[in-house]
Amino acid sequence: MQLLNNRSAQLRAPGKRVSRARVAVVRAAKTADGPRVAIVGVTGAVGQEFLTVLKERNFPYSDLKLLASARSAGQKQEFEGHTYTVQELTENSFKDVDIALFSAGGSISKKFGPVAVKDGAIVVDNSSAYRMTEGVPLVIPEVNPEAMSHIKVGKGGAIIANPNCSTIIALMAVTPLHRLATVKRMCVSTYQAASGAGAAAMEELRQQTRDVLDGKPAQPKIFPLQYAFNLFSHNSGMDVELGYNEEEMKLVKETRKIWSFPSVRITATCVRVPVMRAHAESINLEFENDISEAAALEALAAFPGVSIINDRQNNRFPTPLDATTKDNVFVGRVRRDISRDDNKGLDLFVCGDQIKKGAALNAVQIAELLLK
Amino acid sequence: MQLLNNRSAQLRAPGKRVSRARVAVVRAAKTADGPRVAIVGVTGAVGQEFLTVLKERNFPYSDLKLLASARSAGQKQEFEGHTYTVQELTENSFKDVDIALFSAGGSISKKFGPVAVKDGAIVVDNSSAYRMTEGVPLVIPEVNPEAMSHIKVGKGGAIIANPNCSTIIALMAVTPLHRLATVKRMCVSTYQAASGAGAAAMEELRQQTRDVLDGKPAQPKIFPLQYAFNLFSHNSGMDVELGYNEEEMKLVKETRKIWSFPSVRITATCVRVPVMRAHAESINLEFENDISEAAALEALAAFPGVSIINDRQNNRFPTPLDATTKDNVFVGRVRRDISRDDNKGLDLFVCGDQIKKGAALNAVQIAELLLK
Missing domain, CATH: 3.30.360.10 (Dihydrodipicolinate Reductase; domain 2)
Structure with a gap:
């Protein structure tokens, strides 16, 4: 996968100064058997915060893909000591994704949510598109985690909705x-x-x-x-x-x-x-x-x-x-x-x-x- | 009265440019048989607004006295084309006052409200000092004007409380x-x-x-x-x-x-x-x-x-x-x-x-x- 390769290449790059703390965080978060994560709408306020939170919580992803509109594609994004290139969101974006964090507005979720599900990804959707859809769990983990207990990574695509702020x-x-x-x-x-x-x-x-x-x-x-x-x-x-x-x-x-x-x-x-x-x-x-x-x-x-x-x-x-x-x-x-x-x-x-x-x-x- | 004389002198002052509109307002507001008004706390936000409102509503006062603490006494106050000197609030401030608009905080109202009443003034008090005092009307004119219908200018001192904003x-x-x-x-x-x-x-x-x-x-x-x-x-x-x-x-x-x-x-x-x-x-x-x-x-x-x-x-x-x-x-x-x-x-x-x-x-x- 391109981004994974990019990152590995950077980790090995001679002369690149990487602090011990940074390496430790990257090693902990980057787990070979962790899920492959995509962020849809990474250039927005919530998209950026997804990155902050993944890092703060040391989320064990094995791959990270940053997606946005064609307008933002090609932008560079520094994250955990690496430079990612933001990719354009397309119908093919979710072939190698386990969990897709969506925050690009309701119309993007409506269009690309089902695409991600078809490709077997679990969509965690921050828009209002699916919140009231029957069968879509609407979850605050401290409040009703049981609503999503039937959904597992690698057992087929699904949508879980994030409630309104x-x-x-x-x-x-x-x-x-x-x-x-x-x-x-x-x-x-x-x-x-x-x-x-x-x-x-x-x-x-x-x-x-x-x-x-x-x-x-x-x-x-x-x-x-x-x-x-x-x-x-x-x-x-x-x-x-x-x-x-x-x-x-x-x-x-x-x-x-x-x-x-x-x-x-x-x-x-x-x-x-x-x-x-x-x-x-x-x-x-x-x-x-x-x-x-x-x-x-x-x-x-x-x-x-x-x-x-x-x-x-x-x-x-x-x-x-x-x-x-x-x-x-x-x-x-x-x-x-x-x-x-x-x-x-x-x-x-x-x-x-x-x-x-x-x-x-x-x-x-x-x-x-x-x-x- | 000093302030009345000051003002009359200014109106007559030769060479002083007074617009027609200004003169009209002053003439309408300044009525020989209008009440003598004092403002207590004139240098504060509400005190200044008393002046604005008196002018906007063309309030028919026959005299206007501007009172504040010793710290502010001596300040000049332009109003309706005249320069007033702010006077220190004292026990003798209300000898020639019919209506005293108080907005200088509860402790000033508690100390000087009764002084003004003793001298026959009607105190309209913007502090919370007397709002819940039995016998003191608490009035919003559009809501309960009847609560103050027994109080008349020149028929003895009284306190009327302004409710909280x-x-x-x-x-x-x-x-x-x-x-x-x-x-x-x-x-x-x-x-x-x-x-x-x-x-x-x-x-x-x-x-x-x-x-x-x-x-x-x-x-x-x-x-x-x-x-x-x-x-x-x-x-x-x-x-x-x-x-x-x-x-x-x-x-x-x-x-x-x-x-x-x-x-x-x-x-x-x-x-x-x-x-x-x-x-x-x-x-x-x-x-x-x-x-x-x-x-x-x-x-x-x-x-x-x-x-x-x-x-x-x-x-x-x-x-x-x-x-x-x-x-x-x-x-x-x-x-x-x-x-x-x-x-x-x-x-x-x-x-x-x-x-x-x-x-x-x-x-x-x-x-x-x-x-x-």
Whole structure:
């Protein structure tokens, strides 16, 4: 395989300086019997984060193929001491791939997902294309790993969907509480970062902010409205009859599927705020059964992937910056809902890195589950 | 009176160029039988906005006295073509004052409010000092003007409290719906601007943002955490037992007082976002009776001081920038709550200028009510 050969050649190249640490990482990650991995959409914000996460978690791939559109093909990508050439995504891209991490938008997933499956690859898809498709598992590894337990590497192609970022971040916090007392109704208001709309949206926020500080007019391109020092209703498509946007409906529908709990009641208001890459969510919960603050905090502390920042004395609770580039989802403001007379209500505030646990990390965790 | 004389002298000053428009405004606002007005805390963000609003609304004062701390005394203040000298606030400041607009913090209101009342002035207090004091009307003129109907200029001193900014902005939107179907429970998540913490907080947001864009570390001074491209739980004092902060409890307690409805159920999560001077609020409402979207929009359209931006086709809803420096509160995202089977739930999104309707405008409207 071309990329494998490239890499081996580089590892052997005389005179090339490779640090000990780097070699150690490469040796550990590069395992002869590991899966052959492809990244589709490697030049995007999430695509780049796939690489970061594969490296951080020492993912044992035996081969790595970096795919993108014809426009990006030929670009060089440094990774773990090697220079990869980004290849154009084509119908033939998946002949020698075991796991394909897709993050190139829904239409690419719809077109090339089935191609990869036909060639026997397991697609972990970060787009919304297959999330609600019957038979496609929609997985947060800490929450519902059992949904994908029938899928194995080398036993035929399949698609596993990565949930939407705001769903993942909400459910990392709410699932341990749901297991404790059964969520009846969830009312969510989000504070969503630029990264959800990609790297260019993050740059738009930076550029607009610079312009506004310099007294120049903001120039909206990706988003229809000024983003600098402003916020607006989430820019996803709106169901004109219902009045909910797609981001909100994802939270509703994906939660029902992930929890296998179609009757759970959810309303959400999704808002884009001028923050770079971590989402925050204010969540009001109504439970079937009693739940105390202490029990909730205990369940959250015991849940993998959750960190608690809940210091009332010092008014210190999660912020997007706490979560930025972090694996864990941060939970705080955990308190009994004072609008209720009973002990069946809780409020909380959650922050999670949109690119990481909201996208790339969750997908790589799914890939790791496939290897177990 | 010194200031009156100063101003008359300037109007007559030979060679001073005064535009016709300026003269017209001054003549209309300056009415011989109008009340004598004092502004306490004139150098602050809200104090400055008092001046803007008095001018915009052509408030018919016969005299204007600008008061601040000893530190600011002596500063010059241009207003309606005249140069005022800011005077130090003392025990003798209110001898010749009919209406005193206070916005210099709770401790100043507690110390000098009673002094002004003793001298026969009506204090319109923007601090939280007297909001929950029995016998002190807490007024949003569009909502509960009747609460202050017993107070008249020249009939003895009194205090009228201006509600907290987030309460005013929420209730401008929710009151017409409450009148229609009776609010049973309200769940609010706020997106609050820098201005609520004063002009220095707005400057801190600007400076930090500049620093972060330049790759320098943010230097938090007023707020304990980085504000640039970040957000955090509201920085007001926390009730360590309940887990709610003061800003949230104001929304709960003030709403009950303004509506004379002590049993209304409210939970709130108050969050500071990197926006300059308009608050946003995501509000989920549960009603005693059925309420349709159409009826809600009709009631909102008919309510004074409310503008609707609710364009689902174009995904256009209120933003803080829409509300910035505007008198009206902007309401949108009005929709039936899909987490309920009945027609007793609504979601909405509200934006209002924190300095204007959230503070200075509401206070001046109270002063206008006094003149009716």
